[in-house]
Amino acid sequence: MGGVGILAGGGPLPAQVAEAARAQGRSVFIIGFDGFAEPEQLAPWPHEMVRLGAAGRMLSLLHTHKCSDLVLIGPIRRPSLRSLCPDTEGARILARLGRALFAGDDGLLAALVRILGEEGFTVRGAHEFLSAAVAQPGILGCVAPDSLARQDIQRGIEVVQALGCLDIGQGCVVQNGLVLAVEAMEGTDRMLARAGECHQPGAGGVLVKLLKPGQDKRADMPTIGPSTLRNASKAGLRGVAFEAANTLMTDRDGCIAEADKAGLFLIAIDPTHFAV
Amino acid sequence: MGGVGILAGGGPLPAQVAEAARAQGRSVFIIGFDGFAEPEQLAPWPHEMVRLGAAGRMLSLLHTHKCSDLVLIGPIRRPSLRSLCPDTEGARILARLGRALFAGDDGLLAALVRILGEEGFTVRGAHEFLSAAVAQPGILGCVAPDSLARQDIQRGIEVVQALGCLDIGQGCVVQNGLVLAVEAMEGTDRMLARAGECHQPGAGGVLVKLLKPGQDKRADMPTIGPSTLRNASKAGLRGVAFEAANTLMTDRDGCIAEADKAGLFLIAIDPTHFAV
Missing domain, CATH: 3.40.140.80 (LpxI C-terminal catalytic domain)
Known part of the structure; x- marks a missing residue:
């Protein structure tokens, strides 16, 4: 069983998921989305801030830190495609998202969860870790x-x-x-x-x-x-x-x-x- | 055929309905709802400003001016019951509205149109007069x-x-x-x-x-x-x-x-x- 990778937006929940995962004996690595994740929340944890469009950097960090499970948690705002500036891997993922980019949030997030699954990760809900919440x-x-x-x-x-x-x-x-x-x-x-x-x-x-x-x-x-x-x-x-x-x-x-x-x-x- | 009574909220449409009704040879009287109707729009027409709750005053004006048809036109905001201060007739109409007071706008307005019908008026749509609009x-x-x-x-x-x-x-x-x-x-x-x-x-x-x-x-x-x-x-x-x-x-x-x-x-x- 590998570590838990946390793709973190704003608020206190990413750190709470990290704490709950560590309490279960898992190793943790947090990727904080630039402009959304709150650095002071992530500071106590192994983490790196990454631009939303830098999917290549994210995947490489997740692999380096041997994350097998992923949790997407904390609010982000949907960025404009223009502002995303995807790296090579990001462009590849955008292409795979295809029409889902123009769907409602559910459609887009479901497609993202599917693609992360295809990349070999198991995407888990935050509620699986934060049962007390x-x-x-x-x-x-x-x-x-x-x-x-x-x-x-x-x-x-x-x-x-x-x-x-x-x-x-x-x-x-x-x-x-x-x-x-x-x-x-x-x-x-x-x-x-x-x-x-x-x-x-x-x-x-x-x-x-x-x-x-x-x-x-x-x-x-x-x-x-x-x-x-x-x-x-x-x-x-x-x-x-x-x-x-x-x-x-x-x-x-x-x-x-x-x-x-x-x-x-x-x-x-x-x-x-x-x-x- | 009696005159056209116009129950007027804001904007230019009440005066446009008055003009269209007069062009059809009808007499016109406008009741402007206090706080919503714009006096400068109504000024060229026979009119009186009346509080929303003063239903008795409205019905008496409509009868005095021999209105047989009514048009409800121009935006108003739904008042709070507390601010309505109904007169005797207003209280009677509120009681007849009953549960419709707590319905969506359609439910409330449909009930109001029904009650005005029971009072002997024919309620018409503004679109019947303003076909060019x-x-x-x-x-x-x-x-x-x-x-x-x-x-x-x-x-x-x-x-x-x-x-x-x-x-x-x-x-x-x-x-x-x-x-x-x-x-x-x-x-x-x-x-x-x-x-x-x-x-x-x-x-x-x-x-x-x-x-x-x-x-x-x-x-x-x-x-x-x-x-x-x-x-x-x-x-x-x-x-x-x-x-x-x-x-x-x-x-x-x-x-x-x-x-x-x-x-x-x-x-x-x-x-x-x-x-x-």
């Missing part, structure tokens, strides 16, 4: 959603699943049955800010985040952290519902503390068995 | 969409129809098959601004606007004006596709002039018969 269904924290909030969660599930089938986004904000905002490329935090502006004071509102139907969990799993709760509170919402087993929490205790402090509910749901 | 399928202006843009239009049709089935929004922005932004409560102009920030320079991008499947054309028809073209251009898009026969153009010549000036295509499409 994945919640079972149930209420976290002290506040429970009331029946109005549960109806909004139900409507949010319908909306996000319909969007997800189109490979668009993973989230929406619902208030009293009304869809205030829907997430596409801008990300959850910007959607929350927008929802806050359309939001009617005192009238509820929930953020719903789910895995897209059919989405490969090995790339771009929904993620929430304390800042998600802070932004939901700023937007005037009453709580956050996310998919149990299919969402990574960057800081579980911190999420619960923020929810309790703001009086928000935080609930992990199974969307196929959610009852109002 | 409604385009037949085809390219307006000098620029035609290329095959990449036509593929993006096709993807946008799928997305907006799926959203529309959920009574969410009427528009989205697609670039090279990727959905950059999806419209919910924030409106088209804000969606365009957001899409501009996720947009990859030089790589296309279209705005697609459609009537929601099953939407009543008598309320909240999709509308485009010269500012839509200006904002699409600022966002770096290559063109705008809108539903023929089901979109109001506030200023047809102005839209075409803006499109030509910016080198954008402007195309009226039939979404059920659009061919890439």
Whole structure:
């Protein structure tokens, strides 16, 4: 069994995966994507920062460090093809991605996972290492959603699943049955800010985040952290519902503390068995 | 045949409906919604500004001015129930709206049209008066969409129809098959601004606007004006596709002039018969 190679975007999760892999006795090497990975997060670990387009350099590092398994973790923004400046290997991979370059994120990431598999690596999901970061269904924290909030969660599930089938986004904000905002490329935090502006004071509102139907969990799993709760509170919402087993929490205790402090509910749901 | 009562939100369309109705020999009275209707637009016409919640005052004005037909036209924002301060008649109508108050815009407007019908009025669509503002399928202006843009239009049709089935929004922005932004409560102009920030320079991008499947054309028809073209251009898009026969153009010549000036295509499409 070789080492674990971590292809790292932003945030604290790449280092958490490294820690969990090492705790399992695996060796670890992190490739930090230039402009996305946070050097201070990677500093304690063997790592190198690499441009997104430098696929040749990445593959050679992964082979040098005898990585057999790969984890893609941490947000990156889809770069423009023009800014990518691929090296020779990068150009070869771009050619193999072909039409997937113009697909939604799922299509692109699924193609990337397939190609990395063809290169001899086993691509694993971050959730396979971070089992503590994945919640079972149930209420976290002290506040429970009331029946109005549960109806909004139900409507949010319908909306996000319909969007997800189109490979668009993973989230929406619902208030009293009304869809205030829907997430596409801008990300959850910007959607929350927008929802806050359309939001009617005192009238509820929930953020719903789910895995897209059919989405490969090995790339771009929904993620929430304390800042998600802070932004939901700023937007005037009453709580956050996310998919149990299919969402990574960057800081579980911190999420619960923020929810309790703001009086928000935080609930992990199974969307196929959610009852109002 | 009585007069035409116009319940007016913002923009130039209420006055255009008044002009078209008078040209048909009808008398006209405009009720401008406080905070939304633009007094300078209504000034040439018999009108009164009324709070949204003052339904009693509205009905009494419509009866005094012998209006038999009503047109709801021009954008308003959904008010909070708290800010509505309904008069006695307003409270009675709110009670009749009941659960529709918590529906999407279509649900709410359909209920309102039904209640106005029960009050003895015939609710008409603005498009019945403004036939010149409604385009037949085809390219307006000098620029035609290329095959990449036509593929993006096709993807946008799928997305907006799926959203529309959920009574969410009427528009989205697609670039090279990727959905950059999806419209919910924030409106088209804000969606365009957001899409501009996720947009990859030089790589296309279209705005697609459609009537929601099953939407009543008598309320909240999709509308485009010269500012839509200006904002699409600022966002770096290559063109705008809108539903023929089901979109109001506030200023047809102005839209075409803006499109030509910016080198954008402007195309009226039939979404059920659009061919890439």
